[in-house]
Amino acid sequence: DIQMTQSPSFVSASVGDSVTMTCRASQGIHSWLAWYQKKPGKAPNLLIYAASTLQSGVPSRFSGSGSGTDFTLTISNLQPEDFATYYCQQANSFPITFGQGTRLEIK
Amino acid sequence: EVQLVESGGGLVQPGGSLRLSCAASGFPFRSYAMSWVRQAPGMGLEWVSTIGGSGSSTSYADSVKGRFTISRDNSKNTLFVQMTSLRAEDTAIYYCAKDLAGGSYNFDLWGRGTLVTVSS
Numbered sequence: 001d002i003q004m005t006q007s008p009s010f011v012s013a014s015v016g017d018s019v020t021m022t023c024r025a026s027q028g029i030h031s032w033l034a035w036y037q038k039k040p041g042k043a044p045n046l047l048i049y050a051a052s053t054l055q056s057g058v059p060s061r062f063s064g065s066g067s068g069t070d071f072t073l074t075i076s077n078l079q080p081e082d083f084a085t086y087y088c089q090q091a092n093s094f095p096i097t098f099g100q101g102t103r104l105e106i107k
Numbered sequence: 108e109v110q111l112v113e114s115g116g117g118l119v120q121p122g123g124s125l126r127l128s129c130a131a132s133g134f135p136f137r138s139y140a141m142s143w144v145r146q147a148p149g150m151g152l153e154w155v156s157t158i159g160g161s162g163s164s165t166s167y168a169d170s171v172k173g174r175f176t177i178s179r180d181n182s183k184n185t186l187f188v189q190m191t192s193l194r195a196e197d198t199a200i201y202y203c204a205k206d207l208a209g210g211s212y213n214f215d216l217w218g219r220g221t222l223v224t225v226s227s
Contacts (some may be wrong), residue, residue, distance in 0.1 A: 001169075007181055032192065032212075034214075036152070036214075038152070042219075043219055043220060044144075044152060044202070044204075044214070044215075044217055045216035046207070047212060049207060049211065049213040049215075050213075057158045087151060089154075089213070089214075091211060091212035091213050094157070094166040095166070095167075095169065096142075096154040096157070096212055098152045098154065100151050101152075
């Protein structure tokens, strides 16, 4: 199974800041990586797929990069609604696996 | 309206069974793979199972293999998961999720989830 490791587990930032979080796969997954935003009591929301493709309707302040084993999600100009937990997910092979999440909180 | 609505969750004793349903609307259901993803209390997201558009191909997480069975009724635009031999560690919110496109196994539409609690 492919293990997905996210870092940091927790990050604190202010409105208007930029933050970057990383996701590392235990083996190469090409660009088969997605990022989701999860808020308490709500369903996950797809932000990025194929490592860097912005899902329709997602603000352009979200961006993704990487290939192989190392990936990043960057959020620029943080807005109040961005404070949530972010998960990466590999779609290279079954079993599909998620990272453990990065929790983004307001400083 | 494009949506997924889960149902069938509840309280069940260890060793018991439960069948979850997910009603889809607003998109050509049979054209998309569908999946179940769960989130245990205080934990992260865990993929459970995926079924292809025709229903002929299925995959399962090791944690549920042999106990859960995913299926679909394309005539009724409904996804199912039959859960047997339930354990305390199966307690979670269960989400159904639609494949983005063409077997990408990225999930672009999610239901609101249904809570399954396994406890005596």
